[in-house]
Amino acid sequence: MRCERRVWLDGRSAQPPQTAPTADARARMTLRANHKCHILAAIEGVEDFSELPWNERVTQTRLAMQRGAAMISGAALEAPIGGRLLHGAPDLLQRQTTAASGAWIYEPIAIVLHTRPTRWERLLLDSWRWLVRQTQGWDHDPPGELWLGANGYRPVCIKRQTASLAAFTAQIRRAIAIAAGEAPPIWFDSDHCPFCPWRTSCDAAAHDTHDIALIPRLSRRQGSALRRLGIHRIDQVITLDPATMTTLPDHSSATEARLRRQAQALLTDQPLPVSAAIPSLPQVRLFLDIESDPQTREPWAFGLAGAPGDRFVIVVEPLVAGSDVRLNGIPVIGVHSAHEGWQRVLHAVRATGGALAHWGEAERLMLEQSADPHTYQELIPLMIDAQRELYKRVVLPTPRQSDQRGGGLKAAARWLGWRWSPGADHWTLAWEAYRQWRAQPSPANVFDRLTPAIVYLATDVEALAAVWRWLDAFVASINATSAPQDGHADRDTATNREC
Structure with missing residues (x-):
């Protein structure tokens, strides 16, 4: 069960709160929807009911299945179970003809953005399989398919799902029991909570208690x-x-x-060292943050920061390669490719003579994926994961919530007083600004359209530098006194500012 508390809350409310998904969740929903449309666009002979009202979709889906439509998108299925009505909207229904009788059956298809399906995506497909079985009146469990990733207009691979649906029906019975029982405890799941209408209610309840x-x-x-x-x-x-x-x-x-x-x-509300004496930090003179295509993970911008106020951004776009402009006071350099971007990063690291700090595993993975072998071999030993270094030394008073894990860069930087400018405060806004800028006939002539993306990335990388400088000062104070200090006093080291 993904979230027992969501099941319980839904069971006690005729209408859930009108809390919108987070910006990150909305972006993920858009990516999935665009991917689904991309795959469906290449399939011929599809009957699409997605624009109809729900009740009409249910009716038209049943009629189309009865007459043997080859492919159905925007399908809507309903069937009673355990005194409740289960609703499902398969991405695609595909007709198959049985060899024995010549009759047709339908197989539901889940169109999945990535190539590794989660157990929740498998569970969702099982719910569609069960609904197809009930709709068609079959006495056995129909198969289903997971269409994973995209290779052109086709999935990278297809996995069939044929296991018994007994486990699924057991989950439904358990959900019904949960809905009728006492309130389950709160648990924050970063893959689920950002989409949930109850998330702010759970945040408030967790803080209150x-x-x-x-x-x-x-x-x-x-x-x-x-x-x-x-x-x-x-x-x-x-x-x-x-x-x-x-x-x-x-x-x-x-x-x-x-x-x-x-x-x-x-x-x-105080930071604490993980032990009485903690190791000093490695010497870092340059900080890196990357923005990437949310689907391919290919870098499109590299943000670099050194001393406070010393930062620049490298943007990947062949039409502006060699350009050197300033946006909102931030130097911006154009390069042909991610390969060239990484080479520029390496050149900057050589010039400083120190290590390169980043936050989390993403930058290392992108280096491996998108840099040339020589750049990778020279740069990888110089990269320092600031998140890991912080975790080994300090615990911060940053709680886990429905929209943050508690150990993220933004949580740490906001605790230090760091702020992002409205309109340039989320990666989705940066990505959209970059996409719209690239779509112009002559991007070089409308560089100002890229400003929100540049401001966001520069703020991100400066926040990383601020967290590192605060951590360096805090570690030094702990080791100098062998006793925890007031962590708020060290916040000045972070160069508090609103960008």
């Missing part, structure tokens, strides 16, 4: 184990006896100490 769901990096298994022990509040984690703590899944002395300190940091 100091719920353990707010603790970053607490695993679902550990959280469930704590709740079975009657531990629901953050303050209870701090006082939990060591013998009980050893019974938690994935326990170690290090994870126990970190869990207690993380709980204490949240309650006091």
